[in-house]
Amino acid sequence: MVTRVATVAFQGIEAVPVDVQVQIAPGVPKFLMVGLPDKAVKESSERVYAAMIASGLGLPPKRITVNLAPADLPKEGSHYDLPIAPGLMAAIGAIPRDALDGFLVLGELGLDGRLAPVSGVLPAAIAAQSRNLGIICPASSGPEAARAGEGIDIIAAESLLALVNHLTGHQLAARLQPRKYLPNGALPDLSEVRGQQVARRALEVAAAGGHNMLMIGPPGAGKSMLAARLPSILPPLNPRELLDISMIQSIAGELAGGAISDRRPFRAASLRLHGGSGRRRVAGKAGGSESGA
Ligand SMILES: Nc1ncnc2c1ncn2[C@@H]1O[C@H](COP(=O)(O)OP(=O)(O)O)[C@@H](O)[C@H]1O
Ligand SMILES: [Mg+2]
Structure with missing residues (x-):
């Protein structure tokens, strides 16, 4: 049998x-x-x-x-x-x-x-x-x-x-409730960028239109800083996008405790975001953002 x-x-x-x-x-x-x-x-x-x-x-x-x-x-x-x-x-x-x-x-x-x-x-x-x-x-x-x-x-x-x-019906496990979204508080914000009027404008246009963006400039000019702040001006994920991204995070084992954020994902080559624990790479198309390192 x-x-x-x-x-x-x-x-x-x-x-x-x-x-x-x-x-x-x-x-x-x-x-x-x-x-x-x-x-x-x-x-x-x-x-x-x-x-x-x-x-x-x-x-x-x-x-x-x-x-x-x-x-x-x-x-x-x-x-x-x-x-x-x-x-x-x-x-x-x-x-x-x-x-x-x-x-x-x-x-x-x-x-x-x-x-x-x-x-x-x-x-x-x-x-x-x-x-x-x-x-x-x-x-x-x-x-x-x-x-x-x-x-x-x-x-x-x-x-x-x-x-x-x-x-076998001896002791039933408790029913589960979905966990709330993670708060978005500690992520980088565009307001931290000083000056850079042209670059900020370009970032806003890219965010509003969902365009890709290529940044070229000397080291330390603020390219990575600007790119990391793009998610702060993008709209929250819609339910479909949230599900797609959560599925990828789930397969990658990054959905700690099932809590997910409606913030757009950001990944960077070797950039430590403040408050973040891991290394992230520059965002892909799902976040609507691209950047040079
Ligand atoms: N416009 C700016 N406003 C505030 N800080 C800045 C600005 N440009 C650069 N910085 C500071 O310089 C650091 C290095 O910038 P970064 O984004 O890593 O440069 P790049 O990626 O162009 O090499 C940033 O983390 C930030 O602290
Ligand atoms: Mg950089």
């Missing part, structure tokens, strides 16, 4: 449906994983095995085969741990066989059975919604999944054990 669990593979920001098929059959004890898994996916057998034991769910000494279908699509990332584990649990009867019907599952497992956040939860949740499925994900990825919309059914569990308790 084969149990099936729905999950996704990512191609760019697109979430492609993947079917995790788990079979436990008599034979020499072995954990086989097929369906073009990369190294991180192959190693998931070790995490799943340890996490199940830590959760008090021993696996029978039998031959376990996990197939990730379609078999010709390469599978990358650590988010296949979670769909494999409940597939096994259903196969050994720890949870009802139909408990995972109607859910798309993704998440990474720690050896102690805790669920670790994964990237790409937002595109996965949107894919789940379009297929009329709910989503099962790690608790810390829950707010990000909630971004996909009001109607989506989300089970965001802290650990494998909490998920089992939820699926």
Whole structure:
């Protein structure tokens, strides 16, 4: 008997449906994983095995085969741990066989059975919604999944054990509310630029018309400074743009806690924005801005 669990593979920001098929059959004890898994996916057998034991769910000494279908699509990332584990649990009867019907599952497992956040939860949740499925994900990825919309059914569990308790009806996980947008306060503002009337005018024209901009000048003339302040005069993102950008940030693992900003993104080669923690590159077309370094 084969149990099936729905999950996704990512191609760019697109979430492609993947079917995790788990079979436990008599034979020499072995954990086989097929369906073009990369190294991180192959190693998931070790995490799943340890996490199940830590959760008090021993696996029978039998031959376990996990197939990730379609078999010709390469599978990358650590988010296949979670769909494999409940597939096994259903196969050994720890949870009802139909408990995972109607859910798309993704998440990474720690050896102690805790669920670790994964990237790409937002595109996965949107894919789940379009297929009329709910989503099962790690608790810390829950707010990000909630971004996909009001109607989506989300089970965001802290650990494998909490998920089992939820699926068997012993202890239900709490419902989730989408997190508010990040405040935009600390970002650079055009008012900090002194003088530069012509450059400022050019920036305003570019912002108003959605034009590209090329700045040429000696080092220290203020090109990077001006470019970093373009988002402060661009209109807020519309809902469609917000979703597109959030999907990219989700895949890149930059949606901390599912909180997103309606400010236009800005990336620069090696510029530290005040208050910012990372290095950002010059904005692409989505922000409507371009600049020389
Ligand atoms: N018009 C200006 N008003 C205020 N500060 C400026 C101005 N032009 C340059 N600066 C200061 O000089 C620094 C260097 O400018 P920067 O934008 O990095 O130059 P560039 O990118 O053209 O080499 C800025 O971070 C800023 O502190
Ligand atoms: Mg510069």
